[in-house]
Amino acid sequence: MSPPPSPAADQALRALLQRIVETARAIFGAAASSVFLLDAGRRELVFEAVAGEGAGELVGRRFPAGSGIAGSVLATGEPVVIDDVRRDPRFGQEAAESTGFVPETLMAVPLEGSGGRALGVLEVLDRRDRSRSPLEELELLGLFAAQAAIALELLTSARGGEAVATEDDGALLADVAAALARLEGDRRDAARLLLRAFRDLADGSATG
Numbered sequence: 001m002s003p004p005p006s007p008a009a010d011q012a013l014r015a016l017l018q019r020i021v022e023t024a025r026a027i028f029g030a031a032a033s034s035v036f037l038l039d040a041g042r043r044e045l046v047f048e049a050v051a052g053e054g055a056g057e058l059v060g061r062r063f064p065a066g067s068g069i070a071g072s073v074l075a076t077g078e079p080v081v082i083d084d085v086r087r088d089p090r091f092g093q094e095a096a097e098s099t100g101f102v103p104e105t106l107m108a109v110p111l112e113g114s115g116g117r118a119l120g121v122l123e124v125l126d127r128r129d130r131s132r133s134p135l136e137e138l139e140l141l142g143l144f145a146a147q148a149a150i151a152l153e154l155l156t157s158a159r160g161g162e163a164v165a166t167e168d169d170g171a172l173l174a175d176v177a178a179a180l181a182r183l184e185g186d187r188r189d190a191a192r193l194l195l196r197a198f199r200d201l202a203d204g205s206a207t208g
Contacts, residue, residue: 014048017035017148018049018051020049020122020144020147020148021034021035021049021050021122022051024051024124024141024144025051025052027140028107028124028128028137029128030124030126030127030128031126031128032051032053032055032101032103032124032125033050033051033052033122033123033124034047034122034123034125035048035050035111035120035122035123035148036070036120036122036123037120038074038118038119039065043064044062044064045062045063045071045074046060047059047061047062048120053099053101053103053125054100054101057099057100058099067090068091068092068095069082069085069088069106069123070108070121070123072090073108073109073110073121074110074118074120074121075118077112077116078110079108079109079110079138079141079142080106080107080108081105081107081134082106083104083105084104085103085105085106086102086104103125103126104126105126105127106123106124107123107124107127107141108121108122108124109121109122109138109141109145111145112149113153114153119153120149122141122145122148124141
């Protein structure tokens, strides 16, 4: 029988996911950022962590995994950059209005676990920093998504009392460090704090 999930580990990993969305929001100068987690049993996406606009209304909300922009990114495994979400037929206008925050722009990347398993989606909404090209921004957001995917796998394994191998942590951390080194000022400071949290997570999983 598997050991019961550790509440402390669950809380720590939730805190890490929150730090991921908060730092992504800061780095991209965005109005909001969120992590969706796939509930495979119910085929639903769940707002697991949210920073910025709509945070109080969204955490814990569920919607069908095949709907919306996030659902499309989850299904296809392809990142997207959308400059006007209102013109995208996948956008859930009514759902957004119910939170009091309707974004204009959106970036979303899939969260993929070991073996390419779909875990969820990471989004950044209404980014104000447009100094990088969309491709550069998606590359950076993709690095965050890789680390968020590790955190999500550890989160779900903690709930189920299972161990998860994260053999690629070292390479991912090196890629994240290189990308974050190109940032400046407050964004670099925030990113360094996040990188330290990633390293703590990797060290903990290696010794736990």
